[in-house]
Amino acid sequence: MAETKRTFIRAGLLLDGNGGTPLPRPVVVVEGDRITDVLTGELPGGVDGAVVDLGGATLMPGMWDVHSHITGTRGYSAADSIVTPHDLMVLRAAEDCRKMLHAGITSTRDCGSTIALSLARAIKEGVIPGPNIWACGRIVTQTGGHGDTHFLPIAVVQESPDSMARLADGPDECRRAVREMLRLGADFIKTATSGGVGSEKSHPLEERYTPPEIEAITSEAHRFGRRVASHAQGAPGVKNAIRNGVDTIEHGYYIDDECIGLMLDRGTFYVPTIALLDVFKASVKRPLDMPPWRLRKQLECMEVMEKSFVRAYEAGVRIATGPDYFGAPMRAHGDNADEVIAMVRYGMRPADAIVATTRTSAECVGVERDYGTVEKGKVADMIAIKGNPLDDIGLVKAGIRFVMKGGRVFRRD
Numbered sequence: 001m002a003e004t005k006r007t008f009i010r011a012g013l014l015l016d017g018n019g020g021t022p023l024p025r026p027v028v029v030v031e032g033d034r035i036t037d038v039l040t041g042e043l044p045g046g047v048d049g050a051v052v053d054l055g056g057a058t059l060m061p062g063m064w065d066v067h068s069h070i071t072g073t074r075g076y077s078a079a080d081s082i083v084t085p086h087d088l089m090v091l092r093a094a095e096d097c098r099k100m101l102h103a104g105i106t107s108t109r110d111c112g113s114t115i116a117l118s119l120a121r122a123i124k125e126g127v128i129p130g131p132n133i134w135a136c137g138r139i140v141t142q143t144g145g146h147g148d149t150h151f152l153p154i155a156v157v158q159e160s161p162d163s164m165a166r167l168a169d170g171p172d173e174c175r176r177a178v179r180e181m182l183r184l185g186a187d188f189i190k191t192a193t194s195g196g197v198g199s200e201k202s203h204p205l206e207e208r209y210t211p212p213e214i215e216a217i218t219s220e221a222h223r224f225g226r227r228v229a230s231h232a233q234g235a236p237g238v239k240n241a242i243r244n245g246v247d248t249i250e251h252g253y254y255i256d257d258e259c260i261g262l263m264l265d266r267g268t269f270y271v272p273t274i275a276l277l278d279v280f281k282a283s284v285k286r287p288l289d290m291p292p293w294r295l296r297k298q299l300e301c302m303e304v305m306e307k308s309f310v311r312a313y314e315a316g317v318r319i320a321t322g323p324d325y326f327g328a329p330m331r332a333h334g335d336n337a338d339e340v341i342a343m344v345r346y347g348m349r350p351a352d353a354i355v356a357t358t359r360t361s362a363e364c365v366g367v368e369r370d371y372g373t374v375e376k377g378k379v380a381d382m383i384a385i386k387g388n389p390l391d392d393i394g395l396v397k398a399g400i401r402f403v404m405k406g407g408r409v410f411r412r413d
């Protein structure tokens with residue numbers, strides 16, 4: 001009988017993703033795509049298998065980005081993605097997947113992209129390198145809601161292969177839109193219960209979707225075992241979302257104590273996309289091709305984002321990492337770990353930021369049985385960093401030296 005080949009991975013330190021004391025001199029045993037043991041000290045005598053010696057590097061679970069848009073976009077003008085040939089968008093998106101994996105992002109939840117569903121398949125088939133992708137297809141959003149491109153004819157928004165929106169109004173059509181996404185193979189459903197910075201004629205503080213519409217979306221998704229993520233920036237949209245069954249709140253720039261109380265009560269995950277605060281600050285001096293309405297709303301949000309993030313963190317809300325990058329300058333794929341760095345800059349302990357981008361992110365997607373930590377039985381998604389990110393969180397970007405996904409080595413410097 002053929003035996004599965006074992007690989008022994010040695011490093012200087014292990015952060016297993018659970019946030020406990022780092023384990024010195026770990027030896028992680030990998031067979032096939034799984035971790036079959038986590039040891040410490042010397043290699044067991046007479047080992048049969050390959051040895052990967054990472055020296056003094058810190059080994060940890062592959063990082064997650066639970067709020068990406070792998071769309072092939074390269075600018076801020078929404079019309080750009082409509083006039084760029086779809087094939088070109090796909091090729092750029094494939095390159096973005098490679099960059100993410102190279103940067104140590106072994107898993108991502110794509111929060112709106114028509115391409116991501118096929119990218120996920122291509123990566124599974126081994127056609128292109130990239131992270132594991134959990135995708136939603138299009139964003140189920142109301143006419144004039146966030147994700148709709150307000151200055152284009154509705155037919156263009158509905159029919160363009162690269163439009164992010166599936167416009168749906170009224171509970172029945174919302175239910176149908178959810179079924180359409182499930183028919184395409186969506187792993188979860190993305191909706192939008194507030195206006196947004198990135199859509200022209202809406203504001204973060206305005207509600208989008210009525211409670212019965214939100215309830216229709218979440219009940220239909222839950223019936224099929226899928227979670228619902230909602231773009232919700234202002235408090236009214238956050239509260240409507242949580243009260244009507246949404247599982248993860250995206251952005252939450254203007255959350256108040258009531259929002260935090262609701263998240264704690266219901267176990268809702270919070271994806272603060274706090275790296276965008278740095279992007280918004282930088283864009284004051286470097287607006288690139290951002291339209292004036294976007295710049296104006298970014299300025300408004302900058303005043304509240306840090307406070308909301310710190311409040312939720314201190315209250316103990318479950319926080320996962322996703323920077324909401326889509327490929328434009330300052331929001332480029334490959335820089336996704338900016339979110340981990342920003343979380344620490346705005347007050348999170350480095351050890352908590354590592355847990356947020358590993359275990360908590362896997363929990364946010366609902367796949368913690370297989371992913372998110374370096375433990376016996378888990379999928380062998382691991383990275384190694386030169387130095388210790390607990391001492392210098394910037395190393396989650398600058399220090400990546402080794403990337404393994406599903407037991408396969410994709411990078412070793």
Ligand SMILES: [Zn+2]
Pocket residue numbers: 067068069111112324
């Ligand atoms: Zn987004």
